[in-house]
Amino acid sequence: MGATEWIISLNSAVDCPPSVIGGKASNLSLLAGDGFRTAPGFCVAIGAYERFLEANGLTPVIQMELGRKPLDQMRWEEIWDAALRIRNRFLNSPLEKEFEREIFSSVAELGTDIPLAVRSSAPGEDSAERSFAGLHESYLNVVGPEAVCEAVRLVWASLWSDAALLYRKELDLDPLKSRMAVLVQVMQEEDCSGVAFGCDPRTGDGDRAIIEAVPGACADLVDGNTDPDRWVFAREARQLIESRLGERVDGDGNSELLGRGDLEAILEWLDRIEARMGWAPDMEWTGRRARLTLLQARPVTIAQANRENEEDERVWYLSLRPNPDQLRKLCDRVAGELIPELEQAGEELAAEDLDHLDDRELADCLETRRDLVARWKKIYWDEFIPMAHGVRYLGLYYNDVVRPDDPYEFVELLRGEDMLATRRNRMIREMARLVQERPQLRELLVRTVDSASKQSEMDPALDSALSAVEGGQTFLASLVELRSLYLDIAFDGVRLADRPNALLRTVLELSLSHETREDKGSRAEERSAEELEKRLLVRAGAEREEEVREVLRLGRLSWRLRDDDNLLVARLESQLLRALELASERLKGSGRLDMEAEVVPDFCGEICGGLRDSSGGTVTLPETGKKEGRAAPADSAETPRQLIGQPASAGIARGLVRVVRTASDLERFREGEVLVCDAIQPMMTHLVPLAKAVVERRGGMLIHGAIIARELGIPCVNGVSGLTDVLRDGQVVTVDGHLGIVTVGEAEFDMELRP
Numbered sequence: 001m002g003a004t005e006w007i008i009s010l011n012s013a014v015d016c017p018p019s020v021i022g023g024k025a026s027n028l029s030l031l032a033g034d035g036f037r038t039a040p041g042f043c044v045a046i047g048a049y050e051r052f053l054e055a056n057g058l059t060p061v062i063q064m065e066l067g068r069k070p071l072d073q074m075r076w077e078e079i080w081d082a083a084l085r086i087r088n089r090f091l092n093s094p095l096e097k098e099f100e101r102e103i104f105s106s107v108a109e110l111g112t113d114i115p116l117a118v119r120s121s122a123p124g125e126d127s128a129e130r131s132f133a134g135l136h137e138s139y140l141n142v143v144g145p146e147a148v149c150e151a152v153r154l155v156w157a158s159l160w161s162d163a164a165l166l167y168r169k170e171l172d173l174d175p176l177k178s179r180m181a182v183l184v185q186v187m188q189e190e191d192c193s194g195v196a197f198g199c200d201p202r203t204g205d206g207d208r209a210i211i212e213a214v215p216g217a218c219a220d221l222v223d224g225n226t227d228p229d230r231w232v233f234a235r236e237a238r239q240l241i242e243s244r245l246g247e248r249v250d251g252d253g254n255s256e257l258l259g260r261g262d263l264e265a266i267l268e269w270l271d272r273i274e275a276r277m278g279w280a281p282d283m284e285w286t287g288r289r290a291r292l293t294l295l296q297a298r299p300v301t302i303a304q305a306n307r308e309n310e311e312d313e314r315v316w317y318l319s320l321r322p323n324p325d326q327l328r329k330l331c332d333r334v335a336g337e338l339i340p341e342l343e344q345a346g347e348e349l350a351a352e353d354l355d356h357l358d359d360r361e362l363a364d365c366l367e368t369r370r371d372l373v374a375r376w377k378k379i380y381w382d383e384f385i386p387m388a389h390g391v392r393y394l395g396l397y398y399n400d401v402v403r404p405d406d407p408y409e410f411v412e413l414l415r416g417e418d419m420l421a422t423r424r425n426r427m428i429r430e431m432a433r434l435v436q437e438r439p440q441l442r443e444l445l446v447r448t449v450d451s452a453s454k455q456s457e458m459d460p461a462l463d464s465a466l467s468a469v470e471g472g473q474t475f476l477a478s479l480v481e482l483r484s485l486y487l488d489i490a491f492d493g494v495r496l497a498d499r500p501n502a503l504l505r506t507v508l509e510l511s512l513s514h515e516t517r518e519d520k521g522s523r524a525e526e527r528s529a530e531e532l533e534k535r536l537l538v539r540a541g542a543e544r545e546e547e548v549r550e551v552l553r554l555g556r557l558s559w560r561l562r563d564d565d566n567l568l569v570a571r572l573e574s575q576l577l578r579a580l581e582l583a584s585e586r587l588k589g590s591g592r593l594d595m596e597a598e599v600v601p602d603f604c605g606e607i608c609g610g611l612r613d614s615s616g617g618t619v620t621l622p623e624t625g626k627k628e629g630r631a632a633p634a635d636s637a638e639t640p641r642q643l644i645g646q647p648a649s650a651g652i653a654r655g656l657v658r659v660v661r662t663a664s665d666l667e668r669f670r671e672g673e674v675l676v677c678d679a680i681q682p683m684m685t686h687l688v689p690l691a692k693a694v695v696e697r698r699g700g701m702l703i704h705g706a707i708i709a710r711e712l713g714i715p716c717v718n719g720v721s722g723l724t725d726v727l728r729d730g731q732v733v734t735v736d737g738h739l740g741i742v743t744v745g746e747a748e749f750d751m752e753l754r755p
Helices: 018-033 046-055 058-067 076-091 097-110 145-160 162-170 260-277 313-319 324-351 359-387 389-402 409-414 420-437 439-450 462-467 472-485 500-511 517-540 542-589 601-612 663-668 682-690 704-712
Strands: 007-009 041-044 116-121 138-142 181-186 192-197 208-215 229-234 239-244 281-286 293-299 642-644 646-649 652-660 674-677 693-696 716-718 732-736 741-744
Touching (some): 018 041, 018 046, 018 181, 018 260, 041 097, 046 097, 046 181, 076 389, 192 260, 260 281, 324 359, 324 389, 324 542, 359 542, 389 517, 389 542, 409 704, 420 542, 439 462, 439 500, 517 542, 682 704
Parallel strands (some): 652 674, 674 693, 693 716
Antiparallel strands (some): 007 041, 041 181, 116 138, 192 208, 229 239
């Protein structure tokens, strides 16, 4: 395709099909040719995108990213990671000089100092079959040909966003066949803008027209930043059925933005568009009456019930995309209100003296704790999880500005955050150093751990024994503080504060090493974070310094809180378990509950009923009160030679497998083993410095396992389907963090062990 076919004037595009200029540009050019007022502009044809892929060898890159595992099996984090890597390759791939010259020339015709809108226009986008609404990027107020070139590249890259990939899969489309055109138009500055629907998008009622308007640009309405004025009409009779004023902080909130004549003009356009295109339109517009300008038109997408993908959690996760303003408000609310409230709730529960409560009071206490845990779990899903997108916002922002070769370089900016898990792990390392320096202390702890009971209860005589050895009192004080501040958490339905032996075992294992990996890397990481921050500020320019610092603040805040919130909610669960254990002990002691019954939070109702039952009847738990464990795979299970996942931290290491499923597994972990688990959780990050490598079922470059492994220089492979059902304790594996491959069994060639 020649350069003259890469750029097509909007006025000349009337006869161009969507396969050349995409659905959005095609609709707009047809309507412009039919007399509708549109903004001047041009289209970047699909051929330019195809040439860009070919010239930069991007098709094999896309095939590799989407070929590691079927899209159906990829978690939302893995889809986001693949999209980020593809986007980074797009940003670091040059445009052909001939194409740039055509862009420069076309922008000059519109005006090099005039703000432009750069929008996606994929084939099939804005069609009757599929809308792709909001999935591809649009950039407004783009000034100058260089900025337009960059915006075009970003729009192309948005074809491979996580949401776009999942939407195409939902429609049973082949993502590898996707293509993208781009629409560039002059920004229209009017005093109000909005959307209009030629039928009710909720019901499909064709005799209803809905018009919404906001002051200024239409983007404020589409992005949800401004509450619109709204009118509902009976289309045929032109009868106003309903109207409401939007709630606006600034300006005159007591008068409607549109008069009757303005509304009539929009209704007339809806009729004309439907007559011309053959479908009820979803129209974006700006201006009034004679200055009414069509921004885009597509068929109304009717809300559909009982969609097949309603059970797909990935759709829900990918919908949690607060815009920068929403993200700022959310992070400030979480940091300023929710986290302090959650911390206080945990402290109050821990300070409560349960032993002096009678049975009825204990039942009331247990129900209060159960309800409190349920409340905070809902808050976790509703507010803490969306807040975590601050890290991804930082990643996209950093990559767009800096264009690093490594798309995860931005993670270094998150180092050094003062998280609860970091404080806990630091205290554990300090205790390990103390043990390392005091041989008598070490010998005492070894004897204590070896003689511990099956329940890992600490020897009651340990307190006095520690006082008799050098460094023992210091160690004991740290142990008491550690259990109180950082181990009052639940993991796998067990209170870790009740498993001190597991902690002592970890301390002893860490003391075997002269210098932990964390010690080796911390100072270099701090310097790296400072250097990257300076680099970002320089690339963004002085005029964007305030914006950069706010993005950094939100990213770091969401990174710290997304870790802390897990531990703080786990503390509430721990305190629920404390009350539940006391209640079950009372019932067992009085012979009213089977001594072998294992009581879990799901049985709170039955336990509370038993405490309140003055008749002294036997308490019966569902399914005999036994909690089902997660069985390890049988020894005879067939294990494949290689497991394929995602390369999450570079390096190659060989070691023995230790599968961590339960709280008891934490105690069994030894230095030099390969940590295999569903996912590294904040409750278990203190084990990672002991690991030779990490392998996880859950995938993603921004999950705890991947981040900590890269920080410590440990190979990590994640996103391995069915992992914990395949690998068994004691198996030899070679973990290749470069390729994302786990080889099971002894290495057959020396090459497998070479870094």
